[in-house]
Amino acid sequence: MNSELIKKIFLPLVVFIFIIQIWAGISNIVEDFPTPSDTYVAAFGGVNSEGDEIVGVLTDPFYVENQDDKGLFWQILESLKRVFAGFVLAIIVGVPVGLFVGMSKNAQYALNPFIQIFKPVSPLAWLPLLLFIFQDINMTAISTIFITSIWPIIINTSLGVKNVSEDYMNVAKVLRFSPMEKITQIILPVSVPYIFTGMRLSLGIAWLVIVAAEMLTGGIGIGFWIWDEYNNLNYHNIIIGIIVVGLIGFLLDIIMGKIADYFDYTKKGRA
Amino acid sequence: MSKFLSLENIEKRFPIPGKEDYVAVTDVNLEIKENEIISIIGHSGCGKSTLLNMISGLDAQTQGAILLENKHVQGPGPERAVVFQNHSLLPWLTVYKNIEMAVKKVMPELNAKALKERVEKFINMVNLDHAKDKLPDEISGGMKQRVGIARALSIKPKVLLMDEPFGALDSLTRANLQEHLMRIQQNVKNTVVIITHDIDEAVLLSDRVIMMTNGPDATIGEILDVNLERPRNRVELQHDPEYIRCREAILSFLYEKFAKDDE
Numbered sequence: 131m132n133s134e135l136i137k138k139i140f141l142p143l144v145v146f147i148f149i150i151q152i153w154a155g156i157s158n159i160v161e162d163f164p165t166p167s168d169t170y171v172a173a174f175g176g177v178n179s180e181g182d183e184i185v186g187v188l189t190d191p192f193y194v195e196n197q198d199d200k201g202l203f204w205q206i207l208e209s210l211k212r213v214f215a216g217f218v219l220a221i222i223v224g225v226p227v228g229l230f231v232g233m234s235k236n237a238q239y240a241l242n243p244f245i246q247i248f249k250p251v252s253p254l255a256w257l258p259l260l261l262f263i264f265q266d267i268n269m270t271a272i273s274t275i276f277i278t279s280i281w282p283i284i285i286n287t288s289l290g291v292k293n294v295s296e297d298y299m300n301v302a303k304v305l306r307f308s309p310m311e312k313i314t315q316i317i318l319p320v321s322v323p324y325i326f327t328g329m330r331l332s333l334g335i336a337w338l339v340i341v342a343a344e345m346l347t348g349g350i351g352i353g354f355w356i357w358d359e360y361n362n363l364n365y366h367n368i369i370i371g372i373i374v375v376g377l378i379g380f381l382l383d384i385i386m387g388k389i390a391d392y393f394d395y396t397k398k399g400r401a
Numbered sequence: 402m403s404k405f406l407s408l409e410n411i412e413k414r415f416p417i418p419g420k421e422d423y424v425a426v427t428d429v430n431l432e433i434k435e436n437e438i439i440s441i442i443g444h445s446g447c448g449k450s451t452l453l454n455m456i457s458g459l460d461a462q463t464q465g466a467i468l469l470e471n472k473h474v475q476g477p478g479p480e481r482a483v484v485f486q487n488h489s490l491l492p493w494l495t496v497y498k499n500i501e502m503a504v505k506k507v508m509p510e511l512n513a514k515a516l517k518e519r520v521e522k523f524i525n526m527v528n529l530d531h532a533k534d535k536l537p538d539e540i541s542g543g544m545k546q547r548v549g550i551a552r553a554l555s556i557k558p559k560v561l562l563m564d565e566p567f568g569a570l571d572s573l574t575r576a577n578l579q580e581h582l583m584r585i586q587q588n589v590k591n592t593v594v595i596i597t598h599d600i601d602e603a604v605l606l607s608d609r610v611i612m613m614t615n616g617p618d619a620t621i622g623e624i625l626d627v628n629l630e631r632p633r634n635r636v637e638l639q640h641d642p643e644y645i646r647c648r649e650a651i652l653s654f655l656y657e658k659f660a661k662d663d664e
Contacts, residue, residue, distance in 0.1 A: 297489040298489065298491060300459055300477075300485065300489065301485075301489050303458075303459060303476075304459075304477045304481070304483050305479055305502075305503055305506045306477070306478055306479060306506070307506065315502065316491070319491070319493045320493075395492060395536075
């Protein structure tokens with residue numbers, strides 16, 4: 131093992147111990163705040179500080195008690211389904227719109243003000259309006275994700291198109307490419323790395339949004355689960371929920387990054 | 402020989418808001434014969450690249466006509482292939498794919514086998530068989546430009562237009578590419594228009610050298626016939642009276658008659 135690798139493992143460990151110490155300190159001060167050890171037991175099972183035998187939420191994430199009481203796995207799965215539905219919808223609409231904005235100055239002039247205005251709007255502001263329109267939990271969550279995660283895709287796609295060098299377009303002109311051939315053979319390959327950067331940002335936003343959306347819509351999902359555990363006074367599960375949400379978000383980002391690298395011609399990942 | 406490529410009264414003016422138009426080139430008349438190699442030489446800003454862009458159709462003249470085999474040139478097209486100064490290879494495609502893309506588009510009638518043969522023939526013509534599966538970023542500047550030449554020739558153009566093709570290369574690489582070009586020309590006759598600011602390059606490669614006056618209102622100042630046998634050898638030419646005469650004629654044109662103070 132080289133020293134670089136040791137540092138990469140050792141240094142985060144130091145920070146981890148530090149965080150646990152602070153956490154333990156907080157649970158001493160704040161009444162009913164779960165201790166690190168109780169939270170560990172709540173997650174992985176065992177006997178807690180009050181002497182109760184507990185089955186951890188992560189030991190049995192697949193249980194189904196009834197329609198309203200399901201294991202953590204099912205909650206996460208439901209959230210991921212909504213995230214992907216909204217995310218895919220955002221790609222399907224965002225990429226063509228981005229191409230359009232990038233290729234046409236007029237489209238840019240027409241749409242840019244609205245992109246800039248809607249981009250910073252919080253998902254929580256959209257939620258009541260969309261809930262009112264759809265009156266349905268799934269549709270509301272998906273449409274909220276769609277409308278908040280589409281902006282980075284549009285902006286980055288159009289940025290990619292603007293990055294197409296005049297030289298490449300001259301090659302296309304000499305070869306008399308049709309507009310469609312220009313898009314598929316020149317514009318898309320140049321824009322793909324940008325599009326994927328947008329998609330990565332967008333997926334990050336989608337995962338942020340889902341927790342907030344599910345807290346308000348209720349039913350099932352990791353966001354709802356966290357809120358539900360708050361109502362049930364299971365504070366340790368909130369902390370577990372936060373860690374799980376963080377880990378999944380991190381995982382999604384890594385996967386998206388790998389996919390992006392695969393399609394990026396500037397990184398030699400291709401055969 | 403009949404008219405092949407002719408430029409008639411070409412003028413290019415650029416409108417400048419609030420001011421009088423800038424006339425880059427004016428009154429250009431030129432006849433280029435089939436299989437002839439001509440160089441257009443002049444100081445920077447003489448509109449020689451503008452002239453080439455108008456022949457390629459990437460830019461439109463504001464007056465006059467450009468005719469190729471008695472047909473008006475309108476817009477760019479593969480029969481007037483361009484070798485760009487910065488090679489303009491698509492960086493996400495390999496050497497092979499860069500050429501294949503062009504051949505596929507211009508000759509859609511070729512079947513898979515004929516397509517492969519044609520692409521490989523032109524890769525071989527510029528001696529790049531060993532690099533055909535490399536990406537442009539993985540090969541040297543000179544090799545990139547050779548791919549650019551192979552790509553331009555592979556689509557069987559009537560005219561090959563080269564915009565300072567070797568301008569961005571060091572002098573040894575440049576000499577190497579000039580040799581490549583002469584060797585290719587020896588085997589496959591092409592009509593070639595080269596934009597250059599290199600006197601030796603112009604004399605070495607061309608049958609005629611077109612000398613441009615300085616802009617604005619640039620036009621053809623003199624036309625020089627280079628009466629040198631082919632194949633030409635750059636070392637032997639150094640003492641050839643005709644070569645020396647041509648060099649001197651261009652030197653005198655560029656530095657005595659139309660000297661330009663660089664800004």
